[in-house]
Amino acid sequence: xxxxxxxxxxxxxxxxxxxxxxxxxxxxxxxxxxxxxxxxxxxxxxxxxxxxxxxxxxxxxxxxxxxxxxxxxxxxxxxxxxxxxxxxxxxxxxxxxxxxxxxxxxxxxxxxxxxxxxxxxxxxxxxxxxxxxxxxxxxxxxxxxxxxxxxxxxxxxxxxxxxxxxxxxxxxxxxxxxxxxxxxxxxxxxxxxxxxxxxxxxxxxxxxxxxxxxxxxxxxxxxxxxxxxxxxxxxxxxxxxxxxxxxxxxxxxxxxxxxxxxxxxxxxxxxxxxxxxxxxxxxxxxxxxxxxxxxxxxxxxxxxxxxxxxxxxxxxxxxxxxxxxxxxxxxxxxxxxxxxxxxxxxxxxxxxxxxxxxxxxxxxxxxxxxxxxx
Numbered sequence: 001x002x003x004x005x006x007x008x009x010x011x012x013x014x015x016x017x018x019x020x021x022x023x024x025x026x027x028x029x030x031x032x033x034x035x036x037x038x039x040x041x042x043x044x045x046x047x048x049x050x051x052x053x054x055x056x057x058x059x060x061x062x063x064x065x066x067x068x069x070x071x072x073x074x075x076x077x078x079x080x081x082x083x084x085x086x087x088x089x090x091x092x093x094x095x096x097x098x099x100x101x102x103x104x105x106x107x108x109x110x111x112x113x114x115x116x117x118x119x120x121x122x123x124x125x126x127x128x129x130x131x132x133x134x135x136x137x138x139x140x141x142x143x144x145x146x147x148x149x150x151x152x153x154x155x156x157x158x159x160x161x162x163x164x165x166x167x168x169x170x171x172x173x174x175x176x177x178x179x180x181x182x183x184x185x186x187x188x189x190x191x192x193x194x195x196x197x198x199x200x201x202x203x204x205x206x207x208x209x210x211x212x213x214x215x216x217x218x219x220x221x222x223x224x225x226x227x228x229x230x231x232x233x234x235x236x237x238x239x240x241x242x243x244x245x246x247x248x249x250x251x252x253x254x255x256x257x258x259x260x261x262x263x264x265x266x267x268x269x270x271x272x273x274x275x276x277x278x279x280x281x282x283x284x285x286x287x288x289x290x291x292x293x294x295x296x297x298x299x300x301x302x303x304x305x306x307x308x309x310x311x312x313x314x315x316x317x318x319x320x321x322x323x324x325x326x327x328x329x330x331x332x333x334x335x336x337x338x339x340x341x342x343x344x345x346x347x348x349x350x351x352x353x354x355x356x357x358x359x360x361x362x363x364x365x366x367x368x369x370x371x372x373x374x
Contacts, residue, residue, distance in 0.1 A: 004103065004131055011035045011075040012105055012131065016139050018047040019077045024194040025050050025221045028298045030146040032056040035075040036064050043067055057090040061097055073101040077139045079108045082117035091117045101127040105139035110150040145299035147374035148319065154289040157317050159302045159309055160188060161338040162324040169306060170336040174207060180324040183362035189216040195301040197225040201308030202234055209240050213248065223248050225297065229308050231255040233262035237269055245270030253288045282315035289317060310341020319372055325365040
C-alpha cells in the first residue's frame with residue numbers, strides 16, 4: 001500500500017472533486033481533475049472541460065502561469081495520457097514543466113495507456129505515487145463508463161425506473177404517468193444529460209411517443225443519442241423521435257428479421273439503423289452494445305420498458321440500478337413489474353448488488369444499487 005501524507009490526500013481529493021465538473025461534456029474521454037501544489041500551498045487546478053479541449057493537467061499548468069514548479073507536486077485523478085489523440089500527451093507537458101512528483105488516484109485501463117504514461121514519467125526521473133484505498137475507489141467510480149468501454153468495448157448501462165411500494169411500474173391498463181414525483185423526474189433529466197444515450201424498447205416508444213431528450217434545470221451541453229430497440233422496425237415514421245432525428249441523433253436497433261423496406265424508411269427519415277445479430281434476445285443486446293461502443297457511446301440510461309430491461313439483465317449488461325420508490329400501491333395480477341425477461345431459477349443465482357444506498361427525493365425514496373465495478 002502506498003502511504004501518502006494528509007496534505008497529499010487533501011489535494012488528491014480536490015482533484016477528484018474537480019473531475020466531476022466535466023460530466024456530460026467530455027465523453028468518450030474520461031473525467032479528470034488535476035491540482036498543482038507545493039506542500040500545503042495550492043498553486044493551481046484544472047479539469048477536463050470539454051471533448052477536444054485541454055486535459056486537466058494542461059489546464060492546471062496554464063493556470064500556474066510562470067510559477068516555478070521545480071518543487072511542486074501534481075495530483076491527478078487519472079494517470080496522465082502518453083499518446084497523441086485529440087490533444088498532445090500530458091506526460092510531455094509534465095516533463096516540460098519540470099515537475100518532480102506526480103500523485104495519481106487511479107489507473108487508465110485503455111489499451112494505449114495502462115501504466116505507460118507512469119512508466120515514461122518514472123524513466124524521466126519523476127517520482128510517481130499511485131494511491132489505493134478510498135481515494136482510489138472514488139476515482140475509479142467516477143469513470144465507470146470510460147472504464148467499462150475500455151475493457152469490453154461496450155457502454156456502461158444504468159437502469160432507471162419508478163415503481164410503487166408493491167413493485168409495479170404501470171397499472172393493469174398500462175398507465176404509468178406519473179408514479180414518481182416531480183423532484184424525481186427532474187433528477188432523472190439530469191441523468192439523461194450526463195449519459196451519452198437513452199434507450200427504450202419499441203413498446204415504450206409506441207405507447208408514449210416520447211421525445212427522450214434531456215430537460216433539466218440549467219444548461220444541457222449536448223443532447224444524448226436516443227436509442228430504440230425495435231426488432232421488426234415498427235417505429236412510426238410520424239413519431240416524435242423521427243421528426244427531429246436529423247438534429248437529435250436517433251439510433252434504431254433492429255434484428256435480421258426486420259423488413260428491408262421498413263429499415264430503409266427509417267434511415268430515409270434520418271435514423272441510424274443498426275442490425276443486432278444473435279440467436280436470442282440477450283445475444284442481440286450484446287451485439288447492439290458492441291456496435292454502439294464502437295461508435296463512441298460510453299454510457300446508456302436504460303429507461304425501459306420491462307421487457308427490454310429484462311433482456312438487458314439476462315444479458316448481464318446492467319451495471320447500476322436506480323429505482324424511485326413511490327408511496328403508492330397498485331395491486332393487480334397483470335400490473336407491470338420493472339424487470340421481465342427469463343430471470344433465474346434459484347436465489348443463489350440472483351444478481352447481488354455490491355453497494356446499496358437510499359435517499360429521500362421529495363416524497364419518493366431513491367434506491368441506488370451498483371451491480372459491478374469496472
